Amino acid sequence: MVKRWMALGMVAAGLGMAQGNISGEITVWSWDIAAKALQATVPSFNKLYPNVKVNVVDLGNQQVYDKGLSGCAAGGTDLPDVYSVENNEAEVFWARFPNCFTDLNTLAPSANAFKGNFPAFKWTELQVGNKTYAMPWDSGPVVMFYRRDLYQKAGVNPDSIETWDDYIAAGKKIVAATGAKVGVIANGTDDEWFRMLANQNGCFYFSNDAKSVTVNKPGCVSALETVKKLIDAGVVMQGGWNEQIQAFKAGKVATAMFGGWYEGTIRSNAPELEGKWGVFRMPAAKKGGVRAANLGGSALALPASSKNKAAAWAFIRHALATTEGQVTMLKEYGLVPSYLPALKDPYVNAASKYWGGQAIWKTILGTLGDVPQARGTQYFQEARQIMIKVQADYVSGRFKSAKEALDSAAKQISSATGLPIAK
Secondary structure (H helix, E strand, C coil): CHHHHHHHHHHHHHHHHHHHHCCEEEEEEECHHHHHHHHHCHHHHHHHCCCEEEEEEECCHHHHHHHHHHHHHCCCCCCCCEEEEEHHHHHHHHHHCCCCECCHHHCCCCHHHHHHHCCHHHHCCCEECCEECEEEEEEEEEEEEEEHHHHHHHCCCHHHCCEHHHHHHHHHHHHHHHCCECCEECCCCCCHHHHHHHHHCCCCCECCCCCCECCCCHHHHHHHHHHHHHHHCCCCEECCHHHHHHHHHCCCECEEEEECCHHHHHHHHCHHHCCCEEEEECCECCCCCCCCCEEEEEEEECECCCCCHHHHHHHHHHHHCCHHHHHHHHHHHCCCECCHHHHHCHHHHCCECCCCCECHHHHHHCCHHHCCCCCCCCCHHHHHHHHHHHHHHHHCCCCCCHHHHHHHHHHHHHHHHCCCECC
C-alpha cells in the first residue's frame, strides 16, 4: 500500500511538474458555437495550466476548412496549434496531406490511452492504420427542435408525428394557423436535409468501405423525394444558415431539424424564447422505421507545424477527454458529448428550464444507438457540391424523377473521384 501511494505521489508530482512546465501561447481555429464552446473551457484549463494563453479564433466553418487545405498544401504554413475539423471532411486531410498533422499516438499520453472513452464510430474517420490524427469531439444526433406555443396554437401534438407524411400534414395545419413554416431547407446552398434523410434511410454518397458511389440507391432516392415533397407542399422555407437563425428568432419557423449541437445555436441566439421550445425525434420514412440520423460531429487535430505541441495537446485533452470539459461545452453551448464518461453527468438527465422542463439530452442522446453508419471519405466535399446542384435542379423540375437526378449525381461523383458506381 505504501509503495502504491508513493507511486501515485510520484505520478502526481510528475503531472504537476509537467503542467508547470507547459507555458506559452496557442491559437485554436474553430467556428460559430463550437468556437464559443472551446472558449468556455479555457478558464478551467488555465486553472491547471496557468502559464498557457489560449486564443480561440472564430473563422467560420468554411474558412477553417479552406485555410486548412491551403495551409497544408503550403507545407503547414500559417496553421494554428489546434485545428477543428468535421468528421465527414477529416479524411481529406489525412489522405492528401499525411504529414500536415501530428500523429497523436506519438505524444504523451498517447491518443490510444483514450480510445475506450469514445464510441468506436467516432474514431473511424480520424485514424489511418496505427496513426491517430485527431481526438473525437462532439456528435450530431438529429432531432426536431419545435416551438411549443406554435404547435399548440395549431392543435398539433408532436407525439402524433411518426412519418414524413405525418409531418407534412402537421405542417399544413401549422402554416394555416400561425403562418410559420416547419423548416428551412438550404436548397441551392447546401444539401444537409438530403444528407440527414439519406443517413436515416441507411444511404449516403459512398459505401461504408469507401470503395464505391451509392448516392443513387433506394434510401437516397426516398430522401430526395421527401425533400421535394416538403418544398412542393409549401410547409418549409428555403434559405441558408443565417436565414435559418433569423427565421426562428422572428417566429417564422416552428421547427428546426439539425444535429443536437443546434440546441446551443437556438438557446444562445434566442434567450428571449426560453420555455417555448421542445424536442421530438425526427419522423421516419415509413411508420415504425428509423427515426435517427447524424449530422456533423467534429474533432480537434494538432498541426505538425505547431511550435507548442505540449500546450496544444494539453488543451485538446482537457476540452475533449474530461467530463469537465465536455459538460462545460454541453451546458454553455449544447455541444453533444462523444466522451462516454460525460454521459453519466447528472446534467445530461436533468430537465432544462429553457426547453420547457424537458430533459432534452435524454431524448437527443437516446437516438445515438439507432444512427446508421455513414462515411464521408476524402471526397466528401466533391460529392456535396455535386449534390447541392443536383438537388436544386431536381427541385426546380429539371429532372423527371429523383432516381434520374441521383443517377446523374452518381455519374458526376464517380467521374470526380474515380470510384465506381455501386451495382
